[in-house]
Amino acid sequence: MHLLSFGLLLALYMLSTALDNGLVKTPPMGWMTWERYRCNIDCKNDPDNCISENLIKAMADKMANGGWRELGYVYLSIDDCWAKKQRDSNGKLEPDPDRFPSGIKALADYVHSRGLKLGIYSDMGNYTCGGYPGTTLDTIKIDADTFASWEVDMLKFDGCYSNDTEKAIGYPKMSSALNATGRPILYSCSWPAYEGGLPPKVNYTLLGSICNMWRNYDDIQDSWASVVKIIQWFAANQDALQPVAGPGHWNDPDMLITGDYGLSYEQSKAQLAIWAIMAAPLIMSNDLRTISEEAKDLLQNRLLIYINQDSLGIQGRQVMKVGCLSVWKRQLVNDQYAVAVLNTGDDGLPRPFSTSLGLLNITEYSAGYKLYDVFNTEYVGLFKPISPINLKINPSGVVMLFIQPATVAPHRSYFGFL
Numbered sequence: 001m002h003l004l005s006f007g008l009l010l011a012l013y014m015l016s017t018a019l020d021n022g023l024v025k026t027p028p029m030g031w032m033t034w035e036r037y038r039c040n041i042d043c044k045n046d047p048d049n050c051i052s053e054n055l056i057k058a059m060a061d062k063m064a065n066g067g068w069r070e071l072g073y074v075y076l077s078i079d080d081c082w083a084k085k086q087r088d089s090n091g092k093l094e095p096d097p098d099r100f101p102s103g104i105k106a107l108a109d110y111v112h113s114r115g116l117k118l119g120i121y122s123d124m125g126n127y128t129c130g131g132y133p134g135t136t137l138d139t140i141k142i143d144a145d146t147f148a149s150w151e152v153d154m155l156k157f158d159g160c161y162s163n164d165t166e167k168a169i170g171y172p173k174m175s176s177a178l179n180a181t182g183r184p185i186l187y188s189c190s191w192p193a194y195e196g197g198l199p200p201k202v203n204y205t206l207l208g209s210i211c212n213m214w215r216n217y218d219d220i221q222d223s224w225a226s227v228v229k230i231i232q233w234f235a236a237n238q239d240a241l242q243p244v245a246g247p248g249h250w251n252d253p254d255m256l257i258t259g260d261y262g263l264s265y266e267q268s269k270a271q272l273a274i275w276a277i278m279a280a281p282l283i284m285s286n287d288l289r290t291i292s293e294e295a296k297d298l299l300q301n302r303l304l305i306y307i308n309q310d311s312l313g314i315q316g317r318q319v320m321k322v323g324c325l326s327v328w329k330r331q332l333v334n335d336q337y338a339v340a341v342l343n344t345g346d347d348g349l350p351r352p353f354s355t356s357l358g359l360l361n362i363t364e365y366s367a368g369y370k371l372y373d374v375f376n377t378e379y380v381g382l383f384k385p386i387s388p389i390n391l392k393i394n395p396s397g398v399v400m401l402f403i404q405p406a407t408v409a410p411h412r413s414y415f416g417f418l
């Protein structure tokens with residue numbers, strides 16, 4: 001119980017020092033173009049998959065009609081390569097006229113009419129990473145005003161083509177400029193990823209006071225190796241990173257690639273489990289028009305989303321590592337917990353792992369806890385702190401448990417399966 005009140009105090013404290021635009025009290029959820037669609041501007045040969053208003057509208061329709069929006073996936077975000085190669089005669093950014101003929105304001109209207117929010121991309125520097133016009137120190141105000149006039153709801157601010165000094169001035173300046181527009185705009189900062197992601201070079205106290213989320217580390221690629229590399233980096237640096245996340249300001253290990261080409265079914269579960277434990281933004285980059293039912297079911301798992309969206313907003317931690325097995329734990333509201341056991345091994349035999357709530361330090365309730373398997377969507381049973389919990393973790397896979405005091409009544413809203 002003491003732990004909980006400490007957690008609450010910590011959450012309140014973090015809230016009071018956070019960027020105060022009222023947004024993302026729980027990690028943002030949505031969809032973004034980059035991982036899957038990159039800088040594909042070839043609408044002539046690949047009209048369905050090029051960065052264009054058609055792609056965004058198609059995803060908006062899917063997010064609104066495919067059950068995504070109701071679960072919280074509401075941010076629909078355009079990454080790099082949307083802009084015209086030159087600013088207009090007034091110095092404003094413009095969208096590419098062939099790929100966004102209706103303009104961004106009309107696209108925002110379309111997205112809003114579907115009950116969603118539109119995100120856009122810009123870059124603190126001379127150019128975007130893809131070579132489009134960047135936002136330099138002298139164009140920050142005009143760009144913030146332009147985005148607000150288009151009624152955009154989120155800005156991802158990348159960091160190619162600028163030096164450290166310019167970033168140190170530009171990221172806070174954009175935060176102020178967004179605030180001055182009067183429109184609440186989720187502000188996603190790529191800054192730390194360009195500075196090695198760690199203190200003392202990165203000042204996370206400062207970031208928490210100017211950004212709603214930030215990319216700490218390298219871009220995700222469509223592979224298990226990339227997912228593992230990201231997980232291991234966050235685990236190795238969790239003492240620095242875990243305390244800086246909280247309501248309104250989140251670490252961002254990058255997009256979800258479930259539904260793409262690179263991950264197996266087990267690996268998809270593993271990414272989702274660790275992202276949920278890390279209180280990470282759940283921003284997909286995939287094709288919602290052709291996604292498999294299997295991938296969709298994973299991304300729409302209500303209990304997984306409930307865990308990710310926990311109102312305490314305390315990022316979880318890796319609490320144990322034994323060879324290729326690692327145990328991850330996140331404290332949730334109402335003395336609930338989520339625990340994930342990850343197997344990064346490639347030995348084809350599912351690996352046995354025995355533990356207990358006592359060994360996991362989940363012991364406050366002597367009456368015990370109800371355990372639920374998040375991905376098997378089933379009730380596992382009532383466990384006392386000393387009862388053995390015997391698991392088998394598939395190779396490059398995960399077992400994720402939701403742990404609830406025996407005395408708490410389950411909510412059907414997040415147990416779709418009960």
Ligand SMILES: *[C@@H]1O[C@H](CO)[C@@H](O)[C@H](O)[C@H]1NC(C)=O
Pocket residue numbers: 020021022178179180181182183184185
């Ligand atoms: C701007 O910042 C002030 C002070 O932190 C805050 O109260 C206000 O809600 C912010 N407005 C927007 C639009 O972000």
Ligand SMILES: *[C@@H]1O[C@H](CO)[C@@H](O)[C@H](O)[C@H]1NC(C)=O
Pocket residue numbers: 126161162163
């Ligand atoms: C940005 O452009 C300015 C002016 O051309 C140039 O001096 C500077 O070196 C450029 N910065 C980077 C990081 O490319």
Ligand SMILES: *[C@@H]1O[C@H](CO)[C@@H](O)[C@H](O)[C@H]1NC(C)=O
Pocket residue numbers: 163164165166
């Ligand atoms: C960074 O760029 C600015 C110009 O925008 C320049 O004045 C400054 O010297 C540069 N700093 C470094 C460390 O290169």
Ligand SMILES: *[C@@H]1O[C@H](CO)[C@@H](O)[C@H](O)[C@H]1NC(C)=O
Pocket residue numbers: 200203204205206209
């Ligand atoms: C980090 O930023 C905060 C808030 O701006 C500031 O008070 C603090 O001194 C900075 N810490 C370091 C080590 O620079």
Ligand SMILES: *[C@@H]1O[C@H](CO)[C@@H](O)[C@H](O)[C@H]1NC(C)=O
Pocket residue numbers: 319320359360361
């Ligand atoms: C449980 O608590 C003990 C003592 O504080 C600590 O050494 C151990 O690492 C913790 N284990 C877990 C799984 O959190």
